[in-house]
Amino acid sequence: xxxxxxxxxxxxxxxxxxxxxxxxxxxxxxxxxxxxxxxxxxxxxxxxxxxxxxxxxxxxxxxxxxxxxxxxxxxxxxxxxxxxxxxxxx
Amino acid sequence: xxxxxxxxxxxxxxxxxxxxxxxxxxxxxxxxxxxxxxxxxxxxxxxxxxxxxxxxxxxxxxxxxxxxxxxxxxxxxxxxxxxxxxxxxx
Numbered sequence: 001x002x003x004x005x006x007x008x009x010x011x012x013x014x015x016x017x018x019x020x021x022x023x024x025x026x027x028x029x030x031x032x033x034x035x036x037x038x039x040x041x042x043x044x045x046x047x048x049x050x051x052x053x054x055x056x057x058x059x060x061x062x063x064x065x066x067x068x069x070x071x072x073x074x075x076x077x078x079x080x081x082x083x084x085x086x087x088x089x090x
Numbered sequence: 091x092x093x094x095x096x097x098x099x100x101x102x103x104x105x106x107x108x109x110x111x112x113x114x115x116x117x118x119x120x121x122x123x124x125x126x127x128x129x130x131x132x133x134x135x136x137x138x139x140x141x142x143x144x145x146x147x148x149x150x151x152x153x154x155x156x157x158x159x160x161x162x163x164x165x166x167x168x169x170x171x172x173x174x175x176x177x178x179x180x
Contacts, residue, residue: 001125003127009134010134011134011136021135024135024158024159027158028154028158031153031154031157031158032153033139033150033153033154035091035139035140035141035150036137036138036139036150036154037093037138037139037140038136038137038138039135039136039137039138040135040136041133041134041135042133042134042135042136043131043132043133043134044099044100044101044131044132044133044134045111045114045129045130045131045132046101046128046129046130046132047126047128047129048126048127048128048129049123049125049126049127050125050127051125060123060125060126063121063122063123064118064121064123064126067121068114068117068118068121069114
């Protein structure tokens with residue numbers, strides 16, 4: 001079955017506060033980097049999966065992202081770099 | 091001062107175990123997505139900052155990534171999509 005790799009980017013919705021990001025921004029100023037105007041921390045999930053074709057891979061990744069990787073109440077997600085990867089093991 | 095935006099991708103080094111990723115992979119199988127062969131969870135940090143030019147912005151982002159955003163003992167980081175963003179407030 002063909003293999004695919006992809007990256008799912010999960011970010012907090014703009015209306016959701018990000019205290020960890022804000023703390024990191026404050027720490028940046030203490031480190032001497034004082035021009036940081038915005039800093040938001042999200043997740044980046046690297047996935048490799050087997051699927052019959054790219055459309056099937058995309059459908060599975062969308063299901064995963066919606067149900068498992070992101071919390072749609074507070075997070076947005078975005079599928080990136082979906083591509084066939086190396087092995088097409090029989 | 092010109093503004094720049096960038097994204098820092100932080101991922102666990104390949105030799106470091108990722109129990110959260112492994113648990114998510116197991117949950118994917120229970121959800122009916124059983125072709126997932128690899129799943130690793132990293133961080134994705136969106137940064138906006140002011141700097142005199144793009145080289146200065148890059149230097150500040152590299153310092154931030156190395157000292158604050160990633161733990162170099164167990165994580166790799168990579169700077170993406172560094173570009174000038176909208177406002178060049180005087």
